[in-house]
Amino acid sequence: xxxxxxxxxxxxxxxxxxxxxxxxxxxxxxxxxxxxxxxxxxxxxxxxxxxxxxxxxxxxxxxxxxxxxxxxxxxxxxxxxxxxxxxxxxxxxxxxxxxxxxxxxxxxxxxxxxxxxxxxxxxxxxxxxxxxxxxxxxxxxxxxxxxxxxxxxxxxxxxxxxxxxxxxxxxxxxxxxxxxxxxxxxxxxxxxxxxxxxxxxxxxxxxxxxxxxxxxxxxxxxxxxxxxxxxxxxxxxxxxxxxxxxxxxxxxxxxxxxxxxxxxxxxxxxxxxxxxxxxxxxxxxxxxxxxxxxxxxxxxxxxxxxxxxxxxxxxxxxxxxxxxxxxxxxxxxxxxxxxxxxxxxxxxxxxxxxxxxxxxxxxxxxxxxxxxxxxxxxxxxxxxxxxxxxxxxxxxxxxxxxxxxxxxxxxxxxxxxxxxxxxxxxxxxxxxxxxxxxxxxxxxxxxxxxxxxxxxxxxxxxxxxxxxxxxxxxxxxxxxxxxxxxxxxxxxxxxxxxxxxxxxxxxxxxxxxxxxxxxxxxxxxxxxxxxxxxxxxxxxxxxxxxxxxxxxxxxxxxxxxxxxxxxxxxxxxxxxxxxxxxxxxxxxxxxxxxxxxxxxxxxxxxxxxxxxxxxxxxxxxxxxxxxxxxxxxxxxxxxxxxxxxxxxxxxxxxxxxxxxxxx
Numbered sequence: 001x002x003x004x005x006x007x008x009x010x011x012x013x014x015x016x017x018x019x020x021x022x023x024x025x026x027x028x029x030x031x032x033x034x035x036x037x038x039x040x041x042x043x044x045x046x047x048x049x050x051x052x053x054x055x056x057x058x059x060x061x062x063x064x065x066x067x068x069x070x071x072x073x074x075x076x077x078x079x080x081x082x083x084x085x086x087x088x089x090x091x092x093x094x095x096x097x098x099x100x101x102x103x104x105x106x107x108x109x110x111x112x113x114x115x116x117x118x119x120x121x122x123x124x125x126x127x128x129x130x131x132x133x134x135x136x137x138x139x140x141x142x143x144x145x146x147x148x149x150x151x152x153x154x155x156x157x158x159x160x161x162x163x164x165x166x167x168x169x170x171x172x173x174x175x176x177x178x179x180x181x182x183x184x185x186x187x188x189x190x191x192x193x194x195x196x197x198x199x200x201x202x203x204x205x206x207x208x209x210x211x212x213x214x215x216x217x218x219x220x221x222x223x224x225x226x227x228x229x230x231x232x233x234x235x236x237x238x239x240x241x242x243x244x245x246x247x248x249x250x251x252x253x254x255x256x257x258x259x260x261x262x263x264x265x266x267x268x269x270x271x272x273x274x275x276x277x278x279x280x281x282x283x284x285x286x287x288x289x290x291x292x293x294x295x296x297x298x299x300x301x302x303x304x305x306x307x308x309x310x311x312x313x314x315x316x317x318x319x320x321x322x323x324x325x326x327x328x329x330x331x332x333x334x335x336x337x338x339x340x341x342x343x344x345x346x347x348x349x350x351x352x353x354x355x356x357x358x359x360x361x362x363x364x365x366x367x368x369x370x371x372x373x374x375x376x377x378x379x380x381x382x383x384x385x386x387x388x389x390x391x392x393x394x395x396x397x398x399x400x401x402x403x404x405x406x407x408x409x410x411x412x413x414x415x416x417x418x419x420x421x422x423x424x425x426x427x428x429x430x431x432x433x434x435x436x437x438x439x440x441x442x443x444x445x446x447x448x449x450x451x452x453x454x455x456x457x458x459x460x461x462x463x464x465x466x467x468x469x470x471x472x473x474x475x476x477x478x479x480x481x482x483x484x485x486x487x488x489x490x491x492x493x494x495x496x497x498x499x500x501x502x503x504x505x506x507x508x509x510x511x512x513x514x515x516x517x518x519x520x521x522x523x524x525x526x527x528x529x530x531x532x533x534x535x536x537x538x539x540x541x542x543x544x545x546x547x548x549x550x551x552x553x554x555x556x557x558x559x560x561x562x563x564x565x566x567x568x569x570x571x572x573x574x575x576x577x578x579x580x581x582x583x584x585x586x587x588x589x590x591x592x593x594x595x596x597x598x599x600x601x602x603x604x605x606x607x608x609x610x611x612x613x614x615x616x617x618x619x620x621x622x623x624x625x626x627x628x629x630x631x632x633x634x635x636x637x638x639x640x641x642x643x644x645x646x647x648x649x650x651x652x653x654x655x656x657x658x659x660x661x662x663x
Contacts, residue, residue, distance in 0.1 A: 053100030
């Protein structure tokens with residue numbers, strides 16, 4: 001047995017490794033653990049388990065970054081701290097860390113580098129302390145101090161006062177008395193809603209602002225407030241929730257500023273801006289009106305010239321005819337000249353009448369299944385004599401698969417003829433005009449190219465406007481009223497197509513391109529239908545289909561009803577959404593057709609109401625509208641058809657939607 005040391009002997013004591021491990025593990029107020037050189041956890045004490053929430057078996061071997069949130073991970077903070085510890089020997093930090101389960105705590109963290117005898121890195125020791133309670137106390141003290149400083153300050157430009165948790169006024173400063181006119185004895189104890197208008201009180205605004213401040217910490221607002229004498233002022237208001245050290249709500253700090261002067265200045269500035277905008281719009285309208293008047297005057301001048309010029313020939317030759325021998329060359333020339341002048345005037349009058357019908361919405365199409373190549377050929381044949389007179393060559397390049405489309409043959413031929421005569425008119429002698437056509441899966445594209453005078457790039461955007469011509473009426477070389485291209489555009493767009501013009505400038509020729517949709521194909525049928533009635537006005541196409549039609553315009557309602565009944569459908573028509581709803585609720589149809597622009601309840605609101613019914617998800621709804629719609633608006637319907645409605649397309653769409661649902 002070893003004797004105990006003498007009193008004068010110095011006892012040497014160093015804890016054994018197992019004792020040191022027990023010491024570290026027993027600490028519960030600090031998380032103390034080791035990391036390997038890559039930052040993976042090698043040990044875990046009781047304090048780490050208590051603070052972090054993980055058992056040792058859950059974290060040993062995992063990277064210490066598990067206690068960092070996604071934002072810190074994205075910024076690379078864990079590795080940055082290890083790098084600093086390697087460089088400086090240690091690193092200390094305070095900030096939010098993440099417990100097991102996702103909860104946050106405010107941590108003080110020290111990471112110390114460990115080296116072996118040779119100076120190599122063995123790893124790191126991390127000591128972490130939960131400072132959440134201390135930080136909350138410091139934050140509460142800071143907030144309380146700020147509120148106290150605000151309330152005790154004799155600020156005159158701001159109304160600064162406290163509210164109790166129910167919103168009753170507890171304190172009142174000099175600025176509050178100056179801005180709101182109440183003395184402390186008159187207002188303390190009353191509810192702060194005293195300063196709000198009756199409308200705001202009815203809408204629950206005061207209570208709503210306290211609720212937001214309680215939930216989010218503060219709320220800011222600008223609006224009208226009421227003084228003691230009933231006058232109003234424009235106020236900026238901030239309400240801040242105030243809590244004690246235990247986190248319980250003590251009340252609210254309210255800061256109000258009178259910014260009526262700024263509001264008036266903003267209103268004056270806005271009024272000036274509106275006046276300036278109104279003046280600009282008036283000036284623009286005046287310029288547009290002036291331009292319209294100029295175009296009208298030029299058109300009337302051109303019209304007078306174009307009508308009087310052939311009339312000179314007609315009147316002159318008519319007076320000479322009695323004096324000419326019937327078999328003479330002069331007599332035959334007179335007859336030809338009179339006929340040519342009359343034909344020219346007839347074409348001019350037709351153009352004027354077409355424009356009049358377009359403007360009044362009375363130009364109607366008669367769609368039928370037509371062979372595109374044949375229509376182009378007939379237009380070329382009718383233009384060839386005029387081209388031959390100027391020794392202009394017209395060539396055609398038509399794809400063999402043009403097939404048939406649904407269109408008004410007469411109007412489509414008018415489009416191509418107008419483009420050809422326009423090309424011939426503006427192409428010098430010995431020039432070239434080429435007509436080409438090709439077909440895609442969804443469109444037919446017809447192009448007319450010429451080697452003529454081209455178009456000034458400044459005038460190109462106006463080429464399809466009615467009454468607009470690049471030449472002056474007094475100095476122009478070519479005849480015409482300037483209506484042909486505007487008629488081309490309208491007829492093309494009425495078919496659902498587009499027309500465009502391209503030119504590299506004066507002297508560089510012009511290309512006009514017409515694109516028409518292929519609405520329906522009948523190439524596999526044994527016989528080509530040639531009239532509107534033969535296409536669908538028979539009793540089988542929609543037989544058995546029950547339709548509810550909602551259209552407030554009587555003539556449109558009659559026309560659509562007649563078309564659908566002729567195709568075999570059973571139609572219940574209504575002039576309002578309310579009347580239709582009663583019918584649909586009692587008896588569900590196969591399909592609903594609704595106009596969009598209607599009084600009281602428009603087509604969108606009507607459709608929304610139907611979709612909210614139990615049967616709404618399965619109900620087929622088709623929209624008719626004179627207004628275009630975006631993709632979101634179109635998606636609410638099975639089809640969105642633009643007015644003017646093509647009866648063929650209407651029946652085809654109804655058959656596609658209603659009958660496919662029964663397959």
